[in-house]
Amino acid sequence: MAKAYDRMEWSFLRCMLESLGFATGWVNLIMLCVTTVSYNFLINGLVVGRLSLLVVYARAQLSGSIHGCRVARGAPPISHLFFAHDSLLFFKANAQEVEAVKQCLDLYEGMSSQAVNYHKSSVCFSRNTPQDMRDVVAGVLGVPQSSNFGKYLGLPAFVGRNKRAAFSYIEDKIKQRICSWNKRLLSQAGKEILLKSVAQAMLTFSMTVFLLPESVCLSVQRTMNKYWWGSGTERGLHWKAWDRLCVPKKFGGLGFKDLRAFNLAMLGKQAWRFLTMPNSLVAKVYKARYYPKSSFIDASVGNCPSFCWRSIMAAHSILCGGVRRRIGNGKSTFIWGHPWLPDTGDPMINTPMPPQLNGALVSGLMDEDSNTWDHSILIFA
Template sequence: MNSLRGQMDPICLGRFRQLNGQLSTVLLQEESFWKQRAKQHWLQGADRNTKFFHQYATHRKRKNSIVRLKDRNGVWKEGDGLVSLVTDYYKQIFQTNGDIGAFQVDTLSPRVTRAQNDDLLRPFEPAEVKHALFAMGKDKSPGPDGMNPGFYQSFWDLIGKDFTDFVLACLSQSSFPPELNDANIVLISEKAAPELVADLRPIALCNVVYKVMAKMIANRMKPLLDDIVSESQSAFLPGRLILDNILIASEETMEVKHCLEIYEQFSGQSVNFHKSNISFNRNTTLLDRDAIAMGLGVEQAEDFGKYLGLPSVVGRNRKFVFSYVEQKLRQRFGSWNKRLLSMAGKEVLLKSVAQAMPTYTMSIFLLPVSLCASLERLMNMYWWGKSTTVDGIHWMAWDRMCVPKKHGGMGFKRLHEFNLALLEKQRWRLLTNPESLMARIFKARYYRDTTFYEASLGGNPSYVWRSIMTSQSLIRSGCRRRIGNGRTTKVWEHPWLPDSQNPFVLTDQVTQLPDLMVADL
């Protein structure tokens, strides 16, 4: 191209434009390649910085590489010894012990009706194939065939018909080539510095065609799962939240080993006690602790640990309990090189990643105001800072930056107010879905003889309940009762008048009729 620069004849100009177009295409392909390797799914627009993706791809490779692990005797294994250590470990935990429980199929009652079964067995349609494929993330890791969903999505106009015919033929004939369900088994570290094989969890990277078939079958079953799966399973179903498990666990005690043994007999699965531990109240004697831990076959933990990623027990020092949120954010900020992102990139990063990191915790617990201020201070420093060690001039206060963009701000979230809004979702679910398992447990514990609207903090409440009740006045101020027969609406205590400003009755309450209902008027 350098030799063609400055040449003005038509042939040279045409050749230069051709080469320039080819160069742009190659550079775009290179950037897409490094973006896929970097796995920065939050970055949908803004910066197009190849150096940014290079750094994160290198960081991910270094972080995910497993160089050595300890065996059961505490001896480090590397190279070929590492391979045999991992394979032997999984062969051991996935083999059967030959003890099969007395499982009686006849005792099960059918949960799927004949009409539902006929709907499940109807032939698959081409639209279901395309819907399943395009519902996948285009940059997801490929299987043994080396193709990610983005390849099939991009060239759907060319290969769509052949792809659809093959998938429908496999599903209608209930058979497919034996290599189709091959998968790459990848070990993902559950710790920053894994030492044992137990610190790793395996995932299977399947071929896209196989995943499309599985997703089509799953989509067929989705509408029936709510009636089939027990309500105690709170995750992976539409309308149910995994957060319910945390809310329920905060009010119930631990299961005993006898229940686990029954589960092992009927399911054929074994509980990994190497990953299990037990915590005790400070009033429990050392002798009792040792006896119980030995009986269960688990180790004693110094604290109550976490359940589904959140603290199991919250004590008085709440800032210490939730300090892990700030630590994670500090670590993430330490790995983000400010020089590789423009201000637009920083904005996307802060809004889509940094401010989303505490969301899971804030959906259950009320974080201390001082902790929210610390998190906002970290975000503010990252926004204005020049490097990881040098802070810059803060040209605008954080409060003004949290103002919506249409009013002159940047649209960042105020974390404490956002925390209250997320807890309001839990309060709204308790108010509008009183028959859910979570709502029934909280009702039995805190407001047995009334509704959530009239509930109070009560005696010896958990911190989850304290968090939910923090701003109950907010949801009360926006609630209105729709009058039906009027038998459950109190005249003076409930908001039932069609007045947007004050829905309560203003006249003095009659002393003789404190519980007068609207139906009695």
């Protein structure tokens, strides 16, 4: 969307009102109305909600004029991804749907007085889209064609085979930030605060989604290590290795992050969401694509996986190695195949499974009346 400052700055509006001689109270009232504006629909005297592009686009999807994209059979269709002023619209590359998308954008512009910034927008196609249809879609929308989305929310939308080149911008950004600090005016404590609160924090968002190449992590760690031991433009003597500095302070280190381990921990949080929130949109999409007939615990990398899925699966063994199922009524936990034993070593049942007990649940080992373990079955087993 075209932001307010793309057309008129609010400070300019305030200066113009003051230069025209309006009272300060009146100017403040006008600026309050402008900067906090919102729109609502009144239907038969009832407020039904605010106007947004989401409402217009979702209505077109419900009517069947726009179809979302599916990543696999059984996956939910995705027609849009909205975050603040960054929006992604998905539709089939044909004349009918692109006209429907254009009508939605025009309708939203006319009703909300907002404007779509076509100068900063582009359209991307799948590989099997003919060139003539690409030209038609781009011509109707009035936007240039692009080979990919570039970056969305600061992350690359497409990651090719050269992972180091795809994530080199992170390395360059951190190096540029560290080089901008004046090392002569900082003590070791000041350097520690900057490295922990700024340099290492810049990697958090990227590490939540992608498993960064080890070469990128090592390069960033070398840069931080050089800054820590250096003095001004001079290179200092490294009295300890970086892995020793990453040891927690209570064990004699300085508490810096091991970037590789931190990356796996952040990806483990995503995997944990797949386990605990299976009804979320992202969990449904990944399940339909990579493990449609099993749970996340039994999932594998599969064929032709995306880099995001490979990254999440890098933390799969770490998460599943320590996860335990909490037994409630036992109706959702299999006796064989699910980690439900409280043993710290191996939480799985290792005895051979009889064929007639395939799919047996833990609830079969419990007394339904007292909701306790049935000792007669357990002793017999």
